[in-house]
Amino acid sequence: MEKKLILISNDDSVNAPGLHFLVDTIKDMGEIWVVAPDEPKSGQSSSLTFNAALRITEHEGYENARLFSVSGTPVDCVKLAMHNIVPRKPDLVLAGINHGSNSGNSVIYSGTMGAVFEGCMDGIPSVGYSLLHHSMQADFSECVPYIRKITATVLEQGLPEGVCLNVNFPAKVKIQGLKTVRAARSHWTEEYKQYTDPHGKPFYWLTGRQVNEEEGNEETDLYWLDRNYATCVPCQALQNASASDIAAVARMLESGK
Amino acid sequence: MEKKLILISNDDSVNAPGLHFLVDTIKDMGEIWVVAPDEPKSGQSSSLTFNAALRITEHEGYENARLFSVSGTPVDCVKLAMHNIVPRKPDLVLAGINHGSNSGNSVIYSGTMGAVFEGCMDGIPSVGYSLLHHSMQADFSECVPYIRKITATVLEQGLPEGVCLNVNFPAKVKIQGLKTVRAARSHWTEEYKQYTDPHGKPFYWLTGRQVNEEEGNEETDLYWLDRNYATCVPCQALQNASASDIAAVARMLESGK
Numbered sequence: 001m002e003k004k005l006i007l008i009s010n011d012d013s014v015n016a017p018g019l020h021f022l023v024d025t026i027k028d029m030g031e032i033w034v035v036a037p038d039e040p041k042s043g044q045s046s047s048l049t050f051n052a053a054l055r056i057t058e059h060e061g062y063e064n065a066r067l068f069s070v071s072g073t074p075v076d077c078v079k080l081a082m083h084n085i086v087p088r089k090p091d092l093v094l095a096g097i098n099h100g101s102n103s104g105n106s107v108i109y110s111g112t113m114g115a116v117f118e119g120c121m122d123g124i125p126s127v128g129y130s131l132l133h134h135s136m137q138a139d140f141s142e143c144v145p146y147i148r149k150i151t152a153t154v155l156e157q158g159l160p161e162g163v164c165l166n167v168n169f170p171a172k173v174k175i176q177g178l179k180t181v182r183a184a185r186s187h188w189t190e191e192y193k194q195y196t197d198p199h200g201k202p203f204y205w206l207t208g209r210q211v212n213e214e215e216g217n218e219e220t221d222l223y224w225l226d227r228n229y230a231t232c233v234p235c236q237a238l239q240n241a242s243a244s245d246i247a248a249v250a251r252m253l254e255s256g257k
Numbered sequence: 258m259e260k261k262l263i264l265i266s267n268d269d270s271v272n273a274p275g276l277h278f279l280v281d282t283i284k285d286m287g288e289i290w291v292v293a294p295d296e297p298k299s300g301q302s303s304s305l306t307f308n309a310a311l312r313i314t315e316h317e318g319y320e321n322a323r324l325f326s327v328s329g330t331p332v333d334c335v336k337l338a339m340h341n342i343v344p345r346k347p348d349l350v351l352a353g354i355n356h357g358s359n360s361g362n363s364v365i366y367s368g369t370m371g372a373v374f375e376g377c378m379d380g381i382p383s384v385g386y387s388l389l390h391h392s393m394q395a396d397f398s399e400c401v402p403y404i405r406k407i408t409a410t411v412l413e414q415g416l417p418e419g420v421c422l423n424v425n426f427p428a429k430v431k432i433q434g435l436k437t438v439r440a441a442r443s444h445w446t447e448e449y450k451q452y453t454d455p456h457g458k459p460f461y462w463l464t465g466r467q468v469n470e471e472e473g474n475e476e477t478d479l480y481w482l483d484r485n486y487a488t489c490v491p492c493q494a495l496q497n498a499s500a501s502d503i504a505a506v507a508r509m510l511e512s513g514k
Contacts, residue, residue: 042307043304043306044302044304045301045302045332046302046365046366047301047302047366047368048300048302048366048463049300049463050299050300050462050463052462053452053461053462054449054461054463055460055461056459056461075302075366076463079445079448079463080449080461083448083461084451084461105378105494105495108303108374108378108494108495108496109303109305109332111304114302117365117496121362121365121442121444122444149510153509157509160502160505160506162442162498163506178510180506182495182498182503183495183497185378185419185495187378188336191336191339191340192336192337192341194341195310201312202313203310203311203312204312204313204337204341205307205310205311206305206306206307206336232510233497234497234498234502234503234505234506235496235497235498236497236498236499237362237365237496238362238364238365238439238442239365239374239440239492239493239494239496240439240490240491240493241417241419241420241439242493242499245493246439248417249416249417249420249422249437250437252410252414253435253489
């Protein structure tokens with residue numbers, strides 16, 4: 001039987017330790033093709049490049065893994081990989097391990113999850129892995145059994161149509177288990193630091209911290225990450241509201257002035 | 258009674274005709290604050306700027322409308338507007354009118370919808386408007402009665418919690434009516450044109466066309482846009498899968514190896 005083809009991307013760049021840790025963790029499970037941004041692209045969401053040329057560069061890979069960088073975003077990487085790099089349609093798209101959280105509302109800003117949503121929209125089972133620690137020296141070792149189990153299960157069983165996974169791991173702790181939940185509603189507060197430039201003009205720099213709007217709700221990822229569990233959030237790419245919400249809006253607009 | 262505060266952004270930049278057409282269309286409905294990117298930011302999704310300074314510039318506005326640009330993405334515009342520009346929390350966030358479609362799977366790449374999702378996550382009723390025509394000379398006049406009705410209805414009644422709207426208009430036709438539906442599953446095909454640079458090396462440029470995977474399905478936006486109807490797609494920002502899909506994944510991972 002032909003080996004399963006696994007495409008791996010990320011948003012921290014082709015040089016990120018988390019990417020190489022992920023390759024090492026699952027490289028016995030299939031034929032590995034890595035296509036990642038040539039520079040860090042955190043916070044790039046599902047952005048794509050349509051007003052500039054894209055370049056592909058092959059790098060020295062591993063035994064059983066080929067390694068490429070693309071001069072674009074995580075979505076560009078997955079699109080260009082599908083179109084021009086991998087020899088056949090992947091059986092699985094993975095992204096990560098991200099250096100930093102993609103829990104709560106961070107999922108919508110995440111370039112890592114941008115790559116995952118892109119794989120999902122191509123009909124490929126897709127999973128993003130993230131560690132709640134920004135350091136390039138972060139220790140990913142606690143994640144290994146969880147990544148191996150989730151990856152093997154999804155490779156074997158697939159995922160429901162239109163569904164992909166956003167997996168987050170707590171950092172610097174013994175992980176207590178895995179909870180499959182939904183993303184907590186959250187927002188960021190105190191978002192900008194204001195400075196004054198040498199010419200007396202103001203400028204602004206993004207900062208702030210995430211506030212959980214559903215404190216104490218066991219159905220959400222932030223609840224379990226706070227308690228040292230890993231979380232798996234099943235996601236949909238297309239952002240359609242529920243059927244009942246669609247019906248409610250339809251009634252509202254029909255009766256509106 | 259205090260006037261309603263309406264924040265307007267887009268992704269085509271502060272200079273785009275569609276933005277100013279939207280302001281003109283609804284400026285009698287409230288106190289208007291426009292905060293838009295200083296340069297075009299199409300295809301930027303929910304990307305944000307955290308490794309660079311952001312600038313705010315005020316421009317000459319209108320009667321009853323103040324006008325600012327931000328040196329960042331649509332999400333940066335909405336975040337910085339909330340934090341540092343508008344005098345109180347907006348009652349409504351609008352984005353557009355986008356020069357080009359945000360129907361089908363384009364919603365996830367759209368900077369216009371990035372601004373809308375940002376407003377939605379702040380708990381503000383938020384609506385994106387897009388015309389299926391890329392030209393800067395596009396004719397938006399057919400959209401007026403629809404934009405006025407939807408904007409007035411949402412200002413008066415709000416939206417279900419966590420839900421925002423993605424409204425698309427067909428171009429160059431008499432619009433037949435408005436349908437509230439979901440986004441069609443779709444994908445892009447023949448996505449890259451390959452070139453050879455003067456040094457003999459390849460580069461790639463994004464192109465291609467959207468393929469509707471749900472041809473003939475009346476529940477979807479692409480079906481009705483093809484038939485010259487405007488469409489309103491209720492969306493959720495957080496991309497959570499349905500409760501039944503979350504339960505299915507939980508069972509799968511519990512039974513996995």
